Amino acid sequence: MPTLEWMGKDKVIGYHRQVPYRVLDSVPAKGVLATDGSDRGNKIIHGDNLEALKSLLPEYEGRVDCIYIDPPYNTGNEGWAYNDNVNDPRIRRWLGEVVGKEGEDFSRHDKWLCMMYPRLQMLRLLLSETGAIFISIDDNEQANLKMMCDDIFGPSNFIATIIWQKRTSPDARKRMSNGHEYILVYAKNASDLTKVLNLLPLDETDAKKYRNPDNDPRGPWVSVDFTAQGYRPNQMYQIETPSGKVIDPPEGRCWKNLESVYKQMRAENRLWFGESGDGVPRQKNYLADRAGKTAWTWWPNTEVGHTQEATQELAELLGKARFDYPKPVRLIERVLELATNKESIVLDSFAGSATTAHAVLRLNQRDGGHRRFILVELSDYADTVTAERVRRVIAGYGKGDKATPGIDSGFSYYELGPVLFEPDGMLNPEVPREELFRYVWYTETKADYVDMTSEHRYLLGEIADTVYYLAYDGAEESVLGYDLLRTLPRRGSTTVIYADRCVLPQDRLDALNIVFKQIPRQIARV
Known part of the structure; x- marks a missing residue:
């Protein structure tokens, strides 16, 4: 299979690991709560999207149903800078430098690919098995992407x-005016x-195509052809029309169904x-029987909007x-209509002006859904x-005749916090x-976390007959021994206990169905 090569690819393939x-620090003052006092599971994260995506992995790996991203198109006019601290001298020279136009920056495409590759790897980890990712792009990087x-x-x-018609008319100043962008879709x-x-x-518009001239209950x-191409002997019968006319299938065709099906x-x-x-008979297809319509890859602006409409929306807001x-x-x-259900999690890691969140809220309002959004924005x-x-x-928002009513929802706002593991592998006391x-x-x-430390300060939770404890007290060493065991309120068929060290022999742990995991060495790294 053909592969794409660029400067630095070998260094970024594993960089996402x-x-x-980093933990996420909540900033309650910048969030909003719904009338029920909840954030409805929505998140907005301020920070580098690669680090933010890593912070989402423990809770959301394999759970996101729909990802939409609108990354820099790498036009040379966007002013984005490469900021990933990849351990390579060539790439380190790029740090903090604004990526310019082709004639000014001959490694422009290399930088863009090095920036995108680990982020797409992380996004793939977050996608559910039935999830899909939609990526907006134009001709600058479409082929590379x-x-x-x-x-x-x-x-x-x-x-x-997908080809999205982004404009309503060509730019008369140009000999060849670009009127579209692409959306690449992967599952x-x-x-x-x-x-x-x-x-x-x-x-x-679809409903107007249907009519009922015979008052069918x-x-x-709408009617569709009742013939099929080719010759099938058992589908070559004669049909008598209601007016008494006897007809055969058209030349080169046969009837669509067997005669017994036709009679029914x-x-x-x-x-x-x-x-x-x-x-000639035609089969009736009923509007009531249609669950929906098939999407195709041409999305005209009459159906999905254009950039001028988007600019007006943002100005109104x-x-x-x-x-x-x-x-x-x-x-x-x-x-969202294509790739979500009413309970889906939607992620946008190049959030920009939050169009994705706006769309999620509006669709939830329309169909009574409970979709949740996660936005990440660096700027x-x-x-x-x-x-x-x-x-x-x-x-x-808006006033008078242009007022748009609010939507009862909420979100939590986060900043990227400290790293969990220090460079030497120890836990960060901060x-x-x-x-x-x-x-x-x-x-x-991989289950939702509920704080159970009120029952016991070390209790993580219980799931599938397994009880988990984390004996962690910061700088103070924790020891798994009989003194600790006597204080634990729950025991399942298996009990997993994290501690700094264990003084119980392995045969005794086995007899008690206890699994000891050492802090921090056996805490999983995502």
């Missing part, structure tokens, strides 16, 4: 390249796309012979346009633009004890 795990995604997700998991596992993608809901319908359909009034009753090329809410809603405007847009969508408990619980069970 070297990224330090396609080959890189083939490398990470596998070419068999490529679903489509974690594309072997059964019915588990990955939904049918799109029918809209008013099943409701409006005729008896059930599922065939249409035209208003005069002497036409924040008072002025903050981005040159934002994405319209309708575009992301189309993505300083994470609070003043990204989170502020979501605050205003929740509170409602990390709150609760965060260490949460981390160990997720790495052990």
